[in-house]
Amino acid sequence: MKFLSRQEELLLLSILKLKENAYGVTIREHVSEVTQKYWSIGAIYDVLDRLTKKGLVQTIIGAPTKSRGGKSKRYYRLTQSGFDALQEVRDLQKKTWADLPKTVLEEK
Amino acid sequence: MAAGNGDSDYALGDLWETFEHIAATEGTVKARLWFWAEVLRSLPGFVRNFFRWRTDMFINSMKLMLRNLRRQKGYSLINIAGLSLGIAVFILIMSYVANELSYNSFHTRLDRIYQIGTAENNGTPVPMADFLKQTFPEIEQAVRFRNNFHSQLFRYEGGFFKIEESYFVDPEAFDVFTFPLIRGHAETALKDPFSLVLSETEAQRIFGNADPIGKIVNYDNQKDFTVTAVIQDPPRNSSISFGALFSIEALDDVTDEDVSWGHWNCQTYLLLTKGHDPGAVEEKIRLFMHSIYTDRWGMTEDRISENYVFSLRPMKDLYFDAFRGGRYKHGSLQNVYIFTLVALIVLVIACINFVNLTTARASVRAKEVGVRKVLGSRRSLLIKQFLGESMLLNVIATGIACLLVLLFRPLFYDLIGKELELGLFSSPVHGLFLLAFALGLGLVSGFYPAFVLTAFRPADSLSGKTSRGVRGTAFRKTLTVFQFAMSIVLIIGMITVMRQLHFINDKDLGFDKDYLVWFEESSSIRDKADVFRQKLEAYPGVEKLSISRFTRPGITGTWDLRTEQTTVKCTVFLTDADFVETMGLNLVEGRDFSRTMASEAGQALILNQTAARAFGLDSPIGKTLSVGNSYTIVGVLEDYHFQSLHHEIEPLALVYDPPSCNIANIRISPHDIDHTLAYIGNVWEELSPDHPFEYRFFDESYDRLYRAEENFQALFVYFSLIAVFVACLGLLGLASYMARQRTKEVGIRKVMGATVANIMVRLSKDFARVVLYANILAWPAAWIAMNLWLRNFAFRITMNLWVLLLAGSGALLIALATVGYQAFRAASADPVDALRNE
Numbered sequence: 001m002k003f004l005s006r007q008e009e010l011l012l013l014s015i016l017k018l019k020e021n022a023y024g025v026t027i028r029e030h031v032s033e034v035t036q037k038y039w040s041i042g043a044i045y046d047v048l049d050r051l052t053k054k055g056l057v058q059t060i061i062g063a064p065t066k067s068r069g070g071k072s073k074r075y076y077r078l079t080q081s082g083f084d085a086l087q088e089v090r091d092l093q094k095k096t097w098a099d100l101p102k103t104v105l106e107e108k
Numbered sequence: 109m110a111a112g113n114g115d116s117d118y119a120l121g122d123l124w125e126t127f128e129h130i131a132a133t134e135g136t137v138k139a140r141l142w143f144w145a146e147v148l149r150s151l152p153g154f155v156r157n158f159f160r161w162r163t164d165m166f167i168n169s170m171k172l173m174l175r176n177l178r179r180q181k182g183y184s185l186i187n188i189a190g191l192s193l194g195i196a197v198f199i200l201i202m203s204y205v206a207n208e209l210s211y212n213s214f215h216t217r218l219d220r221i222y223q224i225g226t227a228e229n230n231g232t233p234v235p236m237a238d239f240l241k242q243t244f245p246e247i248e249q250a251v252r253f254r255n256n257f258h259s260q261l262f263r264y265e266g267g268f269f270k271i272e273e274s275y276f277v278d279p280e281a282f283d284v285f286t287f288p289l290i291r292g293h294a295e296t297a298l299k300d301p302f303s304l305v306l307s308e309t310e311a312q313r314i315f316g317n318a319d320p321i322g323k324i325v326n327y328d329n330q331k332d333f334t335v336t337a338v339i340q341d342p343p344r345n346s347s348i349s350f351g352a353l354f355s356i357e358a359l360d361d362v363t364d365e366d367v368s369w370g371h372w373n374c375q376t377y378l379l380l381t382k383g384h385d386p387g388a389v390e391e392k393i394r395l396f397m398h399s400i401y402t403d404r405w406g407m408t409e410d411r412i413s414e415n416y417v418f419s420l421r422p423m424k425d426l427y428f429d430a431f432r433g434g435r436y437k438h439g440s441l442q443n444v445y446i447f448t449l450v451a452l453i454v455l456v457i458a459c460i461n462f463v464n465l466t467t468a469r470a471s472v473r474a475k476e477v478g479v480r481k482v483l484g485s486r487r488s489l490l491i492k493q494f495l496g497e498s499m500l501l502n503v504i505a506t507g508i509a510c511l512l513v514l515l516f517r518p519l520f521y522d523l524i525g526k527e528l529e530l531g532l533f534s535s536p537v538h539g540l541f542l543l544a545f546a547l548g549l550g551l552v553s554g555f556y557p558a559f560v561l562t563a564f565r566p567a568d569s570l571s572g573k574t575s576r577g578v579r580g581t582a583f584r585k586t587l588t589v590f591q592f593a594m595s596i597v598l599i600i601g602m603i604t605v606m607r608q609l610h611f612i613n614d615k616d617l618g619f620d621k622d623y624l625v626w627f628e629e630s631s632s633i634r635d636k637a638d639v640f641r642q643k644l645e646a647y648p649g650v651e652k653l654s655i656s657r658f659t660r661p662g663i664t665g666t667w668d669l670r671t672e673q674t675t676v677k678c679t680v681f682l683t684d685a686d687f688v689e690t691m692g693l694n695l696v697e698g699r700d701f702s703r704t705m706a707s708e709a710g711q712a713l714i715l716n717q718t719a720a721r722a723f724g725l726d727s728p729i730g731k732t733l734s735v736g737n738s739y740t741i742v743g744v745l746e747d748y749h750f751q752s753l754h755h756e757i758e759p760l761a762l763v764y765d766p767p768s769c770n771i772a773n774i775r776i777s778p779h780d781i782d783h784t785l786a787y788i789g790n791v792w793e794e795l796s797p798d799h800p801f802e803y804r805f806f807d808e809s810y811d812r813l814y815r816a817e818e819n820f821q822a823l824f825v826y827f828s829l830i831a832v833f834v835a836c837l838g839l840l841g842l843a844s845y846m847a848r849q850r851t852k853e854v855g856i857r858k859v860m861g862a863t864v865a866n867i868m869v870r871l872s873k874d875f876a877r878v879v880l881y882a883n884i885l886a887w888p889a890a891w892i893a894m895n896l897w898l899r900n901f902a903f904r905i906t907m908n909l910w911v912l913l914l915a916g917s918g919a920l921l922i923a924l925a926t927v928g929y930q931a932f933r934a935a936s937a938d939p940v941d942a943l944r945n946e
Contacts, residue, residue: 024122025129031244041126042150046118064121067128 004089007047008056010035012086015057015076021072024048024064048076056082155922166496170572172476173497180469184790186841187465190834191505194458194547196512197830199542200520201451202822207528208444210343211427215286217379219247221423222386224376224393231372234359236397237278240378243396244388249379251278252356253348253680258327259628261799262352264713265316268800271351272308276359284379285348291321292337301357304333309350311338322826327354327632328797345526347437378420388422433662440817443820444473444902450824453594454831459553461838462588466498466557467584468845477522478566490562498554499547506546523822525815538603539636556583585878588842592882592919593889598828599915600890601897604907605821608898611905612814620692624806625774625785629655630799633792634770649777649784654690655769657682660809669723669761676722676757678715679750679813684766688714688745698729701764708890712764714743719759739763746930753903768849773806782936832919836926838876843927847871847934855942866926867935875927876920891913 004012014030015022028044037064051057062073123146131139146767177184212218224232224240227349237250250738254276262269279298282289290308297305304325311320327333329670333354341348354362356374382387382674401407421429426643428441480490521527538872633640637655658665659681667680685703688695701712711735720728720741728741739761747757776784792801825891847854860869898904 025117025125028126030121039150040146041119041122042153046153061216067125068121069124071124073119073121074118 003092004085008051011044011047011051012056012078012082014079015082020075022076027076030097037076041052049083051076053104054081055079056085113520137693142282145336160192165493168491168501169496171818173500176473180898182471182844183465183469183841185775186460186837188501188508189503190461190837190863191502192508192512192565193830193834193837194455194461195502195506195509196516197454197618197827198451199513200507200516201454201827202449204520205444206686207345207449208427210422210440211439212347214343214346215423217284217286218424219422220380220384221284222378222380222389222420223423223426224418224420226418229372230375232374232418233369233374234374235369237374237376239400240376240393240396244392246381246384246392247282247378248381249283251281251283251377251379251769252374253281253377254356254359254374255278256354256472259630261328261630262314263326263798264323264328265758267314269310269314270800270802274352274354275348275350276356276362278356280821281353287339287342290317290338290340294337296702298353298355299334300334301355301361302571303336303355305337305339305353305465306335307341307351309341309492311335314493315539331358333358349437367846369400378425386420386422390418390696393418395651403902428448438485443816444598446897447823447827450598450827450831453598453826454834456551457591457594457831457835457838459549460591461834461841462498462501462553463556464584464587465841465845466554467560470561471555473561474564475570477562477564478568478570481566482570483566488556490557493553494558494561495554498557501551502550502553503543503546503574506542506549510542519523520765523826525819584842588839588878589881590887591835591838592879593831593885594922595828596882596886596915597890597919598831600886600911601894602825602828603911603915604894604898604905605824605909607905608901609821612753612817612901612903613811615903618693618746621807621810622776623776623778623781624691624789625803626659626806626809627772627801628802629770629772630792630796631795633772636795640791640795643795644774644788647763647784647787649787650774651781652686652690652775652776654686654767654773655767656687656771656773657765658787659683659771659773667761669735669739670718671723671725671731671733674723676719676759678761681750681760681762682765682768683762683830684769685764687762687773690773691748692775693748694746696739696746697744698741700743701762706871708742708765709762709767710737710765711739712742713739714745714758714762714764716739716745716760717747718757719761720744722759733761746846751902752810753901754813756902769813776855803917832922836922839923840930843871843875843930846874847930851942854937855939858935858939859943863933863937868931870933872927875923878885879916879920879923881910882919887912887916 014027014034014086018026018030024044027048028039028041030038031044041057047055051068052055052059056079057076060075060077062075064070064072123143127139127143130142145911176314204410215221224236232252234254238250240245241250256274260270260272260274262271277298279295281287282294282297292305297303300379305328306314306320314320314325315323320338323335324332339353343593379391380386383754394417397416401412401416402409420922427437427439428444429438477490481487560894629637629640641653641655666677668675669678671678683701687693688700695714696717698714701714704710714727723731723733725731725741728744731741732738733741743762746764749757750760751758775790788803789801792799795915850871853869856866857870890912894907898907
């Protein structure tokens with residue numbers, strides 16, 4: 001199977017951590033905070049759309065609120081395959097990092 | 109915000125929320141800046157998506173369109189064939205029109221160049237140019253062009269070369285006109301009296317690849333000329349075309365012509381200074397010339413007729429001015445208009461086909477439209493889709509049209525009698541223009557069908573209610589009426605043009621133009637005129653021989669002949685005593701010239717009836733006329749058409765002046781023409797071995813005066829036929845569509861006992877009615893238009909009702925023949941097949 005990209009992994013983890021409150025704004029804040037980089041809304045949605053298309057996340061439409069100019073929020077939640085994909089990445093990482101001597105990285 | 113596809117709402121919400129947040133914490137200015145930064149960041153994605161969806165939909169539409177085309181091969185063929193033909197005709201004609209309008213446009217100083225001339229003449233006195241240039245500061249340059257009627261013969265190293273067109277010109281000609289030099293220098297090229305400038309083609313022909321500069325060429329066995337420069341061939345869209353230019357200084361030496369004020373043989377061109385006012389200059393020239401007439405020539409006021417009033421004619425109008433054009437190439441602006449109209453008509457007919465066939469097939473596509481609508485497509489999107497299809501189809505048709513144009517271009521050039529300077533595919537700009545044209549045409553012709561096709565309500569179309577395609581039937585019929593009206597106008601035009609030309613060819617001209625050979629005598633023949641005459645007259649094939657001057661068909665000269673009371677501008681032929689008899693003319697009064705009366709030379713003349721009337725002479729015989737010299741009228745000639753039939757019969761004077769004559773007119777017997785010509789050739793060879801013998805038949809030369817009309821006729825006839833053909837293609841499509849629509853009706857009628865004939869009448873009736881209406885529209889239009897056209901001819905046919913009837917019934921027959929086959933097929937089908945499927 002195809003592995004997740006780093007961005008996809010980042011976003012999936014964010015959604016996972018934000019639990020019930022994962023929607024565009026919060027995800028973007030969270031990701032920007034973790035990575036210490038600027039993420040545009042477009043960049044976030046680009047990845048979110050890809051995740052949705054792959055069936056790794058599912059969306060729930062919220063009620064429209066005034067602070068959003070009358071637009072509703074779209075909440076994201078991981079699907080089972082989303083969980084599986086994350087699991088897989090973690091396993092892979094464990095394996096690939098496992099037999100690496102600690103000193104190799106520290107010397108750099 | 110367009111980051112997502114179709115879910116932009118949520119992203120927009122996010123944008124809004126974050127905006128508010130930033131506005132609250134860091135101020136609105138920052139929030140605004142952030143907002144626009146976000147928008148900019150999202151642009152690449154937006155554009156990418158836009159195109160991805162566009163291409164997806166476009167490919168989808170294309171697929172559907174091609175499927176539709178393939179499924180209905182007949183319609184598609186008719187549709188595309190009609191369109192391609194129409195477009196091809198349009199492209200061809202418009203390239204011709206563009207070429208006509210482009211004449212002389214290559215001169216860089218075009219807007220400042222003017223030709224001087226009088227109302228009906230572009231000849232000006234030889235010394236005029238110099239006087240004007242010296243007198244008026246507004247005139248930057250004045251140059252003369254003197255057509256070389258003298259001889260076309262050049263000799264180089266023993267080889268003869270004929271250069272058809274050449275001019276004697278002033279050295280400054282290159283300052284006025286844009287004829288770029290390839291070799292030599294413009295300033296010095298024509299300075300020396302015996303210098304010669306050759307066109308690239310002629311230089312190549314005479315010298316091959318050798319360097320022509322400085323080579324000596326003999327002209328007419330008289331003088332040697334030195335080649336000083338080679339110029340690019342004048343473009344095909346130049347009024348003035350030539351193979352060689354002489355220095356005008358040589359005019360005196362080469363020809364025996366007078367170069368004084370009395371000879372109006374030069375065309376004079378002025379280059380006005382920038383910011384000129386041609387009207388003011390013209391006025392000054394008139395005053396100046398007036399003072400010359402009165403002071404220098406001692407003319408009294410009453411004798412200065414309109415023939416002495418000069419005017420300026422812009423060079424850019426020269427091509428469309430028949431009088432001023434003189435011997436130059438000239439075209440007819442009227443023909444340009446007519447052909448533009450024909451091109452548009454053909455195009456419109458093709459477009460109407462397209463509209464009719466597309467809307468007629470609407471029911472076939474109603475289901476597709478229904479499904480698309482049910483699936484959520486908006487009408488605007490569907491309209492775009494159909495417009496897109498129409499544009500694509502037009503682009504395809506234009507592509508095919510371009511191939512047709514390439515294929516038929518040589519034939520077209522044959523028809524119009526010349527090649528076009530403008531290459532159709534010579535530059536990418538033309539390609540872009542064609543593409544834009546195709547897209548525009550697609551838009552125009554696809555507009556109505558797109559609205560009709562998308563108007564179906566899905567519930568109806570899916571349940572098959574609109575399958576009869578009732579919508580637009582009236583509109584389609586109206587369009588077909590127009591289509592046929594235009595076709596009928598063209599057919600009437602075609603018949604009229606053909607009748608008029610036939611009339612011209614058959615009209616009794618008052619003289620016998622058949623079996624008449626003419627040629628120009630060489631100088632050696634002229635020296636041995638008596639021997640030449642004796643030898644020719646001794647041969648039985650030669651019936652009569654006359655030597656004359658100024659009698660070339662199409663090129664004549666005029667004199668102002670005066671009595672005490674009146675001045676009449678007469679065309680003048682210098683002749684010997686045999687001219688009247690050789691040409692087969694009739695004298696109504698007086699006598700012919702007499703060879704035996706020594707006193708007659710340079711003193712006797714014969715008028716035609718028109719001239720006698722113009723002088724107001726009741727008994728003209730014995731009266732004298734003067735133009736410097738005095739002439740006695742010895743005879744009156746019955747009027748004959750010495751000019752083409754564009755002209756009324758004008759005053760003509762035959763002046764007895766055998767020593768000046770240089771054109772031999774030989775009436776030969778109709779038997780054994782070849783031997784007679786060979787004999788004449790041998791005599792020539794014997795007397796004038798240094799000149800090649802070339803002759804022409806008078807009727808051919810005379811008919812050449814109608815070449816413009818013949819080209820016009822050919823173009824008109826062919827393109828009218830194509831227009832009618834395209835209209836019939838459309839009719840065929842409509843008829844076959846109709847036949848299919850009414851299959852069930854026909855089936856039921858047959859079951860009920862209708863005969864094949866009954867049904868055919870029924871099916872054809874509608875179309876017959878369409879053609880009848882078209883006739884009602886077409887007749888008055890054609891009547892008016894053709895009467896206008898006929899006014900070009902002084903001698904013309906009158907419009908007849910039977911032409912209208914013929915054209916109308918012809919159109920009806922063609923239409924019925926087109927429809928009839930379809931009707932017959934529908935009517936003779938087995939009703940079982942028609943009614944089986946429900």
